Structures are given as C-alpha cells and as structure tokens.
Amino acid sequence: MAVISYREALNQAMREEMERDPNVFIMGEEVGYYNGAYKVTQGLLQRFSERRVVDAPIAEMGFAGIGIGAAMVGLRPIIEFMTFNFSLVAIDQIINNAAKIYQMSGGQFYAPMVFRGPGGPAVQVASQHSQALESFYAHVPGLKVVMPSTAVDAKGLLKTAIRDDNPVVFIEGETLYNTTWEVPDGEVLIPFGQADVKRTGSDITLIAWSKMVWTCLDTAKQLADEGIDCEVVDVRSLRPLDVDTLAASVRKTGRCVIVELGWPVAGFGAEIAYQLQRHCMDSLDAPIERVTSDDVPMPYAKNLEDEVQPQVKDVVAAVKRALYLEGE
Amino acid sequence: MTTPDSVRVEPDESPEAVETTAEELAPLYRQMLAIRRMEEAAAKAYSQGGKIGGFLHLIIGQEAVCVGALAACKPEDYAVATYRDHGHAYAKGSSARAILAELYGKKTGLVKGLGGSMHLFDSKTNFLGGYGIVGGHVPIAAGAAFASKYRGDGRVTLCFFGEGASTIGGFAEGVALAALWKLPIVLICENNQYSMGTPLYRSLAVEDVSLRALAHGMARDRFDGDDVVKVKRRIAEAIERARTTGEPTLVEVVTYRFRGHSMSDPGLYRTKEEVEEWRRRDPLGRSRQRLLDLGMKDAAIEELESDVKAEIEDAVKFAEESPAADEYLPYVIKE
Numbered sequence: 314m315a316v317i318s319y320r321e322a323l324n325q326a327m328r329e330e331m332e333r334d335p336n337v338f339i340m341g342e343e344v345g346y347y348n349g350a351y352k353v354t355q356g357l358l359q360r361f362s363e364r365r366v367v368d369a370p371i372a373e374m375g376f377a378g379i380g381i382g383a384a385m386v387g388l389r390p391i392i393e394f395m396t397f398n399f400s401l402v403a404i405d406q407i408i409n410n411a412a413k414i415y416q417m418s419g420g421q422f423y424a425p426m427v428f429r430g431p432g433g434p435a436v437q438v439a440s441q442h443s444q445a446l447e448s449f450y451a452h453v454p455g456l457k458v459v460m461p462s463t464a465v466d467a468k469g470l471l472k473t474a475i476r477d478d479n480p481v482v483f484i485e486g487e488t489l490y491n492t493t494w495e496v497p498d499g500e501v502l503i504p505f506g507q508a509d510v511k512r513t514g515s516d517i518t519l520i521a522w523s524k525m526v527w528t529c530l531d532t533a534k535q536l537a538d539e540g541i542d543c544e545v546v547d548v549r550s551l552r553p554l555d556v557d558t559l560a561a562s563v564r565k566t567g568r569c570v571i572v573e574l575g576w577p578v579a580g581f582g583a584e585i586a587y588q589l590q591r592h593c594m595d596s597l598d599a600p601i602e603r604v605t606s607d608d609v610p611m612p613y614a615k616n617l618e619d620e621v622q623p624q625v626k627d628v629v630a631a632v633k634r635a636l637y638l639e640g641e
Numbered sequence: 642m643t644t645p646d647s648v649r650v651e652p653d654e655s656p657e658a659v660e661t662t663a664e665e666l667a668p669l670y671r672q673m674l675a676i677r678r679m680e681e682a683a684a685k686a687y688s689q690g691g692k693i694g695g696f697l698h699l700i701i702g703q704e705a706v707c708v709g710a711l712a713a714c715k716p717e718d719y720a721v722a723t724y725r726d727h728g729h730a731y732a733k734g735s736s737a738r739a740i741l742a743e744l745y746g747k748k749t750g751l752v753k754g755l756g757g758s759m760h761l762f763d764s765k766t767n768f769l770g771g772y773g774i775v776g777g778h779v780p781i782a783a784g785a786a787f788a789s790k791y792r793g794d795g796r797v798t799l800c801f802f803g804e805g806a807s808t809i810g811g812f813a814e815g816v817a818l819a820a821l822w823k824l825p826i827v828l829i830c831e832n833n834q835y836s837m838g839t840p841l842y843r844s845l846a847v848e849d850v851s852l853r854a855l856a857h858g859m860a861r862d863r864f865d866g867d868d869v870v871k872v873k874r875r876i877a878e879a880i881e882r883a884r885t886t887g888e889p890t891l892v893e894v895v896t897y898r899f900r901g902h903s904m905s906d907p908g909l910y911r912t913k914e915e916v917e918e919w920r921r922r923d924p925l926g927r928s929r930q931r932l933l934d935l936g937m938k939d940a941a942i943e944e945l946e947s948d949v950k951a952e953i954e955d956a957v958k959f960a961e962e963s964p965a966a967d968e969y970l971p972y973v974i975k976e
Contacts, residue, residue: 370818419751
C-alpha cells in the first residue's frame with residue numbers, strides 16, 4: 314500500500330491499461346512532449362511513443378470525433394480535454410455521436426472510449442475556465458459519467474473506464490491533483506455504479522462527489538465537535554447512479570444534504586433529491602437540503618470566488634437546517 | 642484537376658467520354674437505377690401512405706457520385722455519409738430490403754427501426770453510418786482512417802458530405818487533422834449546389850470547395866458527376882494515393898439533386914429551366930445511352946431494368962410485411 318497523489322494515480326491507470334491493451338491510445342492537447350498541461354500524462358510519450366500518445370492541435374471537435382471514429386472500428390481511445398471547459402466545443406461529438414452510436418446503429422457499432430480531463434471550479438481563472446459541467450453530461454443516455462474524489466478512486470475508476478465498452482465522461486477534480494490517498498499495490502479496479510461511504514455517521518447523510526467530498530469530510534469533522542455525527546457518501550459515478558447505497562444511508566440517518574459545485578438550476582443534486590424522496594419518503598425526518606454554487610458565472614476575485622462556491626460553513630448551515638437546529 | 646483560380650461552378654458540358662466497357666458500366670447503371678427506384682418507392686410510401694415518417698432526403702439526380710466512388714473502393718474500406726445516405730448504404734452493399742424496412746421503421750430494418758432514413762449503418766459492409774448533424778461526421782471518418790493508420794491495415798475511408806458542410810467547424814477540423822496526420826481518407830464533397838434552399842453564391846465566398854485543400858497542403862480534385870465511370874476513375878486515383886502514400890485527398894464532385902432538400906421542400910428557390918437543364922444531364926440516361934453505344938442490346942438493358950424493378954418491388958413488399966420495430970432499450974448501454 315503506497316500513498317500517492319491523485320495525479321500519479323491517473324497516470325498509473327493509463328500506463329497500466331496501455332501496457333495491457335495495445336488498442337488503448339491517448340490523444341489531446343499537450344499530452345505528449347509537454348507531458349500534459351496538468352502533468353497527468355507525464356512520461357507516457359517516452360514509454361509508448363508518438364503512435365500511442367498523440368499531441369493534437371487545438372481542435373476539440375476534431376479530435377473528439379477522431380476518437381469516436383477510431384473507437385467504432387475497434388480502438389480504445391482516451392481523449393484528454395485540457396479542461397472540461399473546452400469539451401463544450403466538442404459537445405456535439407460527445408452527445409450526438411459518442412452517446413448515440415450504439416443505439417443509432419441498432420447495436421452494430423459502439424464507442425468504447427474515455428473523455429477525460431480536469432473539471433470543476435479552479436482557482437482564480439474566472440468564468441470560462443471555472444465551472445462544473447457534469448450535469449450536462451449526466452443528462453445524456455448512452456454516456457457514463459464518473460467523478461473520483463480520491464487517488465484510489467481515480468485509479469480504480471479510470472482503469473474501469475478504459476475497459477468499458479461505452480463512452481465514459483471522466484471528470485477529474487482540477488484542484489485535487491495534489492491530494493494523496495492510500496492506493497493498494499497491483500490491480501485496482503473499481504466498478505461503476507457503486508457509491509462509497511467515505512465516513513460513517515448516524516445523524517445525517519452528506520452526499521457529494523469529486524472535490525465536494527472533501528468539503529463534506531471537513532464539515533463532518535467540524536460538526537463532530539458539536540456532537541453531530543455525519544455520514545459522508547461519495548457518489549463516484551453519476552451515471553450509472555447507485556441509488557441503493559444513497560437510499561440506504563438516508564434511511565439510516567433520516568436526513569440528507571446534497572453538496573455540489575454546479576449551479577442550482579437542474580443540477581445533478583436535484584436528480585438525487587428526487588430519487589431519495591421517491592425511495593425514502595417514509596424515512597425522511599426533514600426536507601432534503603441542497604448546497605450548490607451560486608447561480609452566477611464564476612467571478613475572478615478570490616474573495617468573491619470563495620463566496621460563490623460551497624464552503625464548510627454553507628454545508629454546516631444546511632446540516633443545521635435539516636436538523637432543525639437553525640437559529641440556535 | 643482545376644486550376645487554383647477557378648471559383649465558379651462550371652461543370653464540363655461536353656466531357657470526353659471516359660473509356661469503359663459494357664461489362665464495367667452495366668453493374669454501375671444497375672446500382673444507380675436501383676437507388677433511384679428505391680427512393681421513388683420511398684417517396685411514394687412517404688407521400689401516399691404516411692408509411693415513412695420524419696425527414697426523407699432523396700439523392701435522386703446525384704446517384705453517380707456514391708455509386709462511382711464506392712465502386713472504386715474495396716469491401717474492407719470504410720464509408721461514412723450524411724443524412725442523405727440511402728444511395729451510399731446501397732452502393733456499399735446493403736440490401737434494398739433492409740434499407741426500405743428501416744425507412745418503414747420495421748424490426749427488419751438495417752438498424753432495427755432505431756435510426757430511420759438519416760442513420761443507416763451496416764457493419765457487414767463497413768458502412769459507418771449516415772449522420773444528421775452537418776459536418777459532424779467528418780472527424781468520425783478521419784477517426785476510422787486514424788485507426789487504419791494506427792493498425793497499418795491498408796484500409797481507406799471514404800467520407801461524403803455536401804458543399805453546405807464546408808462552412809462548419811466539424812469539416813474544418815476533420816480536414817485539418819486528416820491533413821496534419823496524413824490519414825488514408827478520401828474526402829468527397831457532393832456539391833449539389835444548394836445548401837438546403839441556399840445556392841452556392843449566397844453561402845460560399847469561394848465556390849470551389851476543393852480549394853480548401855490548398856491551405857492544408859492536401860491533394861485535391863474537382864470534376865462533374867454526370868459520368869459514373871469518370872467518378873469511379875477519379876476517386877480511384879485518390880483512393881490509390883491514400884492507400885499507397887497515406888495522403889488524404891479533397892475531391893469535389895459537382896452534381897445536382899432533382900428533388901427538394903427533403904420531402905417537405907417543393908424547391909421553389911430554383912427555376913424550372915435550371916432543373917430541366919440538369920435533368921437533361923441525368924447520369925442514368927447518360928449511362929443507358931453509353932451502354933447502347935458500347936453495344937449492349939436493348940433487350941439486355943431491359944432485362945436489367947426489369948430485374949431492378951422486381952428487386953425494388955420485393956423490397957417494398959418485405960418492408961410492408963415486416964413486423965414493427967419492438968425494442969429500444971438493449972442498445973443504450975453496451976453491457
């Protein structure tokens with residue numbers, strides 16, 4: 314068991330899968346000679362050569378589509394977006410082609426591939442480079458959407474994504490690359506559709522994914538001092554969604570706060586809230602609370618940027634509302 | 642090849658006949674005729690019985706392009722087309738039965754009633770599909786070519802699109818990457834001179850689409866699509882280039898669709914005289930005359946034509962009698 318960074322975990326996942334399967338290749342901007350804009354592909358070019366680590370020019374729509382075409386005839390591309398903000402210029406490829414090819418072709422063709430890269434608000438890069446877009450992709454049948462919060466999840470889920478026969482949108486936490494976690498030696502494979510209880514507790518369930526899992530763990534630590542015992546459940550894969558694990562936790566605690574970095578309107582947390590009221594109505598002791606970023610494009614100034622995003626204090630306040638402790 | 646300063650669409654009015662034989666031309670004529678009869682049957686079912694729904698884009702008038710081009714490739718080569726894809730699917734080897742059943746939304750359709758007219762696919766013939774978002778399929782075709790280069794399997798990809806696609810980003814990026822990475826692809830612009838109802842001169846500053854190749858250091862070609870054998874020969878040159886050197890080619894074939902953009906389009910943006918002029922150049926009539934000139938007997942041509950008639954009648958009957966499409970869930974996520 315080694316403690317490694319989230320960045321290193323992703324690198325190991327790709328390296329191991331490229332060793333295992335000659336059909337796996339990586340394509341994206343700066344993935345080769347530059348070693349990745351965030352150094353996630355460090356050393357892969359030296360190991361696998363230009364044939365399998367392909368530096369692409371700035372043409373997301375083009376190289377995302379090339380990945381789809383290559384996947385349709387049997388390769389297993391990993392398409393890196395320098396950040397998921399740039400996936401928006403390729404979203405036609407992802408939604409209209411990758412997600413639909415299996416159905417549209419009556420099951421004759423499919424797209425086994427991964428669209429990966431960092432997403433979610435970063436630090437002082439302003440509105441166009443700082444946003445959580447997972448709700449866009451989670452809306453689409455035919456896609457899988459995965460968002461690891463820890464190094465071990467990053468490794469295990471990316472390896473699963475590369476082996477999956479469907480297009481997987483794999484959004485890494487842009488501010489998580491330096492976080493560390495224990496990762497077992499040898500093969501690490503984590504199936505999709507399995508939420509993970511990152512902290513057990515009895516009073517309330519905090520549901521989150523990616524960076525917000527860390528915010529929820531910090532919240533739980535702080536509230537423990539006040540005698541409030543939080544359970545933190547990491548969704549890990551938004552599609553497929555493990556409603557059973559989420560519902561089991563809420564049935565146990567009777568209360569729930571869903572925390573996400575996305576905007577409030579039609580955010581993925583709203584879908585989880587719907588699923589939970591549908592499955593746990595009789596167990597709920599309070600309305601399900603949501604904590605999201607504010608309904609605004611991200612400001613640049615650090616103080617404003619912090620104010621817009623969910624902070625521990627915001628989650629604490631939501632927990633207290635759900636426990637009817639508001640105003641105490 | 643045209644000269645770099647050519648900017649007007651002026652197809653050769655009296656092209657020199659490309660050398661051929663009845664043995665070569667007869668099957669090409671047969672394919673074009675089958676496509677035309679198949680689409681006429683589809684139009685009838687659409688208009689008269691409401692048996693075909695949604696969008697139905699007919700290729701009538703342009704058949705020589707897909708038939709000539711696909712006659713030049715090998716079965717293992719890939720083809721990718723637009724939403725106007727019935728002819729391409731047929732010319733790549735799919736049956737009229739499966740195509741018409743798909744248009745009818747039947748279980749026996751080429752894609753089980755899930756794709757319809759715009760999304761024909763056939764893994765058995767390496768037909769990688771018809772796509773409904775203009776230009777979005779050009780990168781996909783480049784991806785199939787990328788895979789061929791990655792594997793060194795010697796296959797070539799033929800990518801068809803209209804001149805209307807040449808203004809959208811998917812085309813620009815697909816062409817740029819195909820040129821940069823020297824992918825074995827032939828990019829075939831079926832220039833039917835109208836982007837839906839908008840003529841070339843109102844949509845392109847430079848009407849010669851093949852000139853786009855120059856910016857990428859890519860080989861190009863441009864010619865009229867009246868003669869199916871000429872299409873076959875010229876596309877064969879580009880395929881040979883792709884197969885032997887890995888170099889892509891941008892080929893523009895000037896053609897004309899006799900019908901509207903889709904069934905709902907009466908085509909009021911064109912003059913009757915213009916349409917009549919192009920109908921006189923019909924690639925089918927031209928091929929038929931050529932077959933006679935090459936010594937094929939009237940009786941033999943008529944036999945071929947009645948054979949096509951029977952094939953399409955059988956396909957219509959098959960489509961009519963096939964069971965309705967009945968499943969959609971199994972093909973969302975691959976287990």
